[in-house]
Amino acid sequence: MHPLSRTARLTGAFYLGLALTGMLGFLLIRPQVFTAGDSTAVLEALAGNLPLARVGLLLELGIVVTQVLTALWFFKLFGGVNAFAAGSLATLGLMNAVAILGSAASLSTAIQLGESTSADAAVQASLLIVLSEGFWAAGVVFFGAWLIPMGMLVLQSGYAWRWIGWALVVGGIGYIASIVLVTLAPEATVVADLLVIPATVGEFSIMLSLLIRGVPARAAARALEASR
Numbered sequence: 592m593h594p595l596s597r598t599a600r601l602t603g604a605f606y607l608g609l610a611l612t613g614m615l616g617f618l619l620i621r622p623q624v625f626t627a628g629d630s631t632a633v634l635e636a637l638a639g640n641l642p643l644a645r646v647g648l649l650l651e652l653g654i655v656v657t658q659v660l661t662a663l664w665f666f667k668l669f670g671g672v673n674a675f676a677a678g679s680l681a682t683l684g685l686m687n688a689v690a691i692l693g694s695a696a697s698l699s700t701a702i703q704l705g706e707s708t709s710a711d712a713a714v715q716a717s718l719l720i721v722l723s724e725g726f727w728a729a730g731v732v733f734f735g736a737w738l739i740p741m742g743m744l745v746l747q748s749g750y751a752w753r754w755i756g757w758a759l760v761v762g763g764i765g766y767i768a769s770i771v772l773v774t775l776a777p778e779a780t781v782v783a784d785l786l787v788i789p790a791t792v793g794e795f796s797i798m799l800s801l802l803i804r805g806v807p808a809r810a811a812a813r814a815l816e817a818s819r
Contacts, residue, residue: 593805593806593808593811595668595750595805595806595810595811595814596805596806596811597805598664598667598668598806599668599750599801599804599805599806600801600802600805601664602661602664602665602667602668602801603797603798603799603800603801603802603803604802605657605660605661605664606657606661606794606797606798606801606802607798607802608653608657608660608661609654609657609658609661610794610795610798612650612653612654612657613654615650616647616650616651616653616654617650617651617654617727620643620644620646620647620650621647623636623640623643624636624637624640624643624644624647625637625644625647625698625701625720625723626720627717627720627721627724628717629717630713630714630716630717631713633713633716633717633720634704634705634712634713634716634717637701637702637704637705637716638705638706641702641705641706644698644701644702644705645702647698648695648698648699648702651691651694651695651698652692652695654688654691655688655691655692655695658684658685658687658688658691659684659685659688661684662680662681662682662683662684662685662688662737663681665677665680665681665684665741666678666680666681668750668801669744669748669750671814672744672747672748672814673743673744673747676740676743676744676747677740677744679737679740680737680740680741680744683733683734683736683737683740684733684734684737686730686733687730687731687733687734687737690726690727690729690730690733691726691727691730693722693723693726694722694723694724694726694727694730697719697720697722697723697726698719698720698723700719701715701716701719701720701723704716704719728770731766731770732767732770734766735762735763735765735766735767735769735770735787735790736763736766736767737763738759738760738762738763738766738790738793738794739759739760739763739764741759741763741797742755742756742757742758742759742760742761742762742763742793743756743760744756745759745797746760748810748814749807749809749810749813750801750806750807750810751796751797751800751801751804752796752800755793755796755797755800758789758790758792758793758796759790759793759794759797761789761793762787762788762789762790762791762792762793762794763790765786765787765788765789765790766786766787766790768786769782769783769784769786769787772786
């Protein structure tokens with residue numbers, strides 16, 4: 592197997608890990624345990640589901656680890672194609688990981704408060720969960736932005752089908768547009784959800800392409816020739 596294909600498949604595997612930890616932690620467990628609202632209800636949800644909350648925290652940390660590995664291996668994969676674009680891709684991915692790490696720290700402290708008998712524990716836990724949501728909202732900016740250099744690198748390298756590259760570029764722009772829209776018009780959730788569809792298609796497509804196809808032989812040969 593060509594070394595580029597090995598790198599591509601490992602990148603795809605890390606991306607799959609990011610997708611799985613994100614779906615399980617953010618989409619499945621978080622709504623059951625870490626929900627902002629009435630402070631008393633927040634603390635009761637935590638105190639009554641501490642084992643699940645700890646699993647959610649581990650998955651949040653899993654998101655951080657897999658995001659970092661995915662960003663670094665994308666740089667390894669695309670660094671020889673365009674160093675600036677690959678560096679931008681890795682930097683944006685790492686910034687998203689830092690934001691999620693802040694969220695994990697907030698959740699960790701909230702879980703400790705779930706075991707507390709302090710009179711202020713309910714208010715403090717509620718504020719920490721709101722802070723966690725704020726970290727996620729900030730991180731989404733970088734998670735959307737990193738799709739743009741990712742798509743450009745796909746188009747430039749030929750490591751995946753061109754339509755995937757365009758889906759990533761359009762998806763990244765749509766992601767950022769959805770954030771702006773929801774910030775200015777919080778009720779426009781339907782339109783915001785539509786704007787991120789290309790991003791979802793592009794992300795799953797590039798992940799599966801890297802994981803299953805690796806790097807096409809012709810593109811790998813061009814990369815080898817360019818490196819000489």
